[in-house]
Amino acid sequence: MSAVNRREFMQISASSLLLAGAGKDAIAAERPVRVSGDQKKMRAEGQTYLWEWSREDDLLRFSDSKGRVMAQGRMQPAVIVESAAPRGQRQCVSGRPTSFQYEANRAQITYEGVNGTGKLTVRWRFDDRGLWLEPVEYETPGDDEVVAFYYFAEGAGRSARPSLEHNYLLLPGISEGSSLSPLITKDMHFKAVSWLGHGAAAGSHLTQQWGLPAHYYAGFHRSGAGINIKGAMKEHLSDAFSCGLAELPAGDFFLDTDSGRHSLFVSYRSDLWKHLHGPGKVELGARLYWSVGPNYYEAIRSYYLGLASAGVIAKKENTPAKNSVVLSPQFNTWGAEVAADRGYTSFDQEMLESIYNDMQAAGMKAKTFVIDAKWEGQYGRLQHDDKRFPHFDAFLSRIRSEGHRLGMWAAFLRCENPGELGLGPEHMLQGVDGEPIAKRELPSRYYLFDVTQPEVGRVLRGLAKQFIRRYNPDLVKFDFGYELPALASGRPKDMNWAGEKLLLKGLDVVVKAMREEKPDLAVMYYSLSPLFIDYFDLHSPDDMFLCAGEYDLEANRRFFFSSLLGEIGMPTYGSGGYDWPTMPSIWFDSAAVGTLGSLNSFSGDEVDAFPQPLWVAKYNGLSAVLRPNNIFSIEPIGAEYVGPTRAARTSSWARREGNEVVLVALRKEGLTGTPGQKKYGDWIEATASVVISSKTEEGIQRASKLGIVPFGNGTATIQRQDAPVRADVTEHLFGGKAQKYQMPVQGRSLRVEYHEQNAAGRPVEWIEIDLT
Secondary structure (H helix, E strand, O other): OOOOOHHHHHHOOHHHHOOOOOOOOOOOOOOEOOOEEOOOEEEEEOOOEEEEEEOOOOEEEEEEOOOOEEEEEEOOOEEEEEOOOOOOOEEEOOOEEEEEEEEOOEEEEEEEEEOOOEEEEEEEEEEOOEEEEOOEEEEEOOOOEEEEEEOOEEEOEOOEEEOEEOOEEEOOOOOOOOOOOOEEEHHHOOEEEEEOOOOOOOOOOOOOEOEOOOOEEEEEOEOOOOOOOOOOOOOOEOOEEEEEEOOOOOOEEEEEEEOOEEEEEEEOOHHHHOOOEOOEEEEEOOOEEEEEEOOHHHHHHHHHHHHHHOOOOOOOOOOHHHHHHHOOOEEEOHHHHHHOOOOOOOOOHHHHHHHHHHHHHOOOOOOEEEEOOOOEOOOOOOOEOOOOOOOHHHHHHHHHHOOOEEEEEEOOOEEOOHHHHOOOHHHEOEEOOOOEOOEEEOOEEEEEEOOOOHHHHHHHHHHHHHHHHHHOOOEEEEOOHHHOOOOOOEEOOOHHHOOOHHHHHHHHHHHHHHHHHOOOOEEEEOEOOHHHOOOOOEEOOOOOOOOOOOHHHHHHHHHHHHHHHHHHOOOEEOOOOOOOOOHHHHHHHHHHHEEOOOOOOOOOOOOOOOOOHHHHHHHHHHHHHOOOOOOOEEEEEOOEOOOOOOOOEOOEEEEEEOOEEEEEEEOOEOOOOOEOOOEEOOOEEEOOOEEEEEOOOOOOOOOOEEEEEEOOOEEEEEEOOOOOOOEEEEEEEOOOOEEEEEEOOEOOEEEEEEOOEOOOOOEEEEEEEEEO
């Protein structure tokens, strides 16, 4: 094909480009950026980025507003295919750019010779603050099956080799444990395939679960000859980008990393399932959105807000009744079950009631009591085991009568006995061998519902509705979405719902059915993805079972990422690890980002610790000052972004609702030995760790009521916008008593002395200040 020249550029019409891949469902551009270029290159410059592409070497350069490269590599994607005959012969060969076009804020590049005779068409769209990479069109005259599609990759004969280079990789859900930092540097020569989607793949992959599906990753770049040259960690560090899904692909979404070069890819495994092949045109990948920020925290924030601004997602607007559940402090039975080694079928009525009684005896003022796993008689029926729990209904009535909300765990997609539900093996997800995928959990074996089948959807909807009518939970802890198999090992019957769409289909069946019965039902899960905002209401950092010895450090890091979900209306549930000593620190961090949780044992934990009154007082005090709203913005105070150990942690937090700061949590000591934060801006300062919250809709500087939770003995000074004339103080003590007094006020400066215990040694839960 002859080269595209300038004259041909100018003759391209909007209808011919559309830009072909934009289509009728394209997202309306906001503040479009005009693409410029000549016969050899294209260029688009937004407010936060510079995008450049050269035809000569197919090089994409993605730079920040100061011209520092954030990422660069070959633009061309790679397609791994497998021939029908001889079966098993894979091919992945790069083509060459033969033409390119641009008009207004859109650009298109065509590659020919892909896998010999194929053609790829890549389309971009540019807005002022972000970029959209549309699904790619692959055209082939052959009938080869598509195995996988790689962005920014070179064909290596039978496999693809990542080519997008940035020497810092940020991957929040990289590991279920704390032994691997989410920040990976090129110098480590790290090689791995990580799932960004719904699953936790077995085999050679890292152990993953929390944060999935995340559906995004982030990165930045350090230019210069070496890491230790002058200015390397200052002016040589670029801004950060985030790249994530703007729609779900019917394939599994992964990231391939090889020594500082990266490639997002979608695994289709049509070599196994024969559903995606030529001859003709097929659409590969999914729409991606690229955002930029001064650091990866802000880049991820821009990813969430960019999708909301474009109408891809809608911020979650909860009713006050629903928020009262979502933001209710929780206690969960799971840690006590584990500590007593009472999992599987040994969890019973006696233990359930003893956990609840112990919680009350410890003085913990949880508002939602969550019954975790093993209450069911068998998976699939969503009914309690009436032999192990003969008085289950009476117990539920008791906790409600005593002022608690009810939360219940359920693995909705598991099924032990399909025949009892009027289904058969053919209604379960199938493995490569054509048999239902069977999983074992002693002493039972179970299967996974194929929610893409109408018969299964009908049955599962009925079960979900019956579950709500029977038990009437206020909160559901949805679990084991990550158990859905990768396409390498299993498939649904309707492949239009394969890959990342399979969990969506399951949620659409189960959650929608439950909310038809109870519209304000709250649903909790681990996902960092913005694409499930319609189904999940509360983010959970569970499970931290692989983080023994540093639950508090790992929780802080997980909250660092999940705090950004507040932008779209999803708070975080604080949960915790499996020991008591780390819980006060975890609760300190939880207060800003959502609500509190606990899954601790009252009968001794893994370090043989028991709840102490001072610790429980922190839970109760913070519970009293939690904010009632689900939409908010978090500012990490003193956060670290570069060192793999210190990165993605923050010692302190500020929370905004609207344009006002409504909560500040200042930690005097840093998390990793560095100094903490004693002040925020020029209007609040503290000499010891403390959480200060507005108890009204106004910010701290205007609120007529404040709540303060001491994490040490010190003084807080708050510069007010008004000049209150009177401050009435109530110290709420552990055990229910209170001390009242008046505090002197000096102009606009409010000076509050706080301590963890009163003169008699009784722990202080929180300090209530009424200002007039």
